[in-house]
Amino acid sequence: MNYNLSHGMLDSCASxxxxxxxxxxxxxxxxxxxxxxR
Structure with a gap:
């Protein structure tokens, strides 16, 4: 699961x-x- 990786990318994008x-x-x-x- 790459949840942490994608979450970090979204955080940098959101900033x-x-x-x-x-x-x-x-x-x-x-x-x-x-x-x-699912």
Whole structure:
């Protein structure tokens, strides 16, 4: 599982984005994580 790796990438990406874009990235991450668990 590369959860920590992808999470770090999203964090660095979110720090350069607006808060709205950061929320969208987090939401996409959660959806992808849910799909992986199924």
């Amino acid at each position: 350069k984005s607006s808060s709205i874009e950061a929320e969208n990235l987090a939401r996409e991450k959660d959806e992808l994580h849910d799909l992986q668990l």
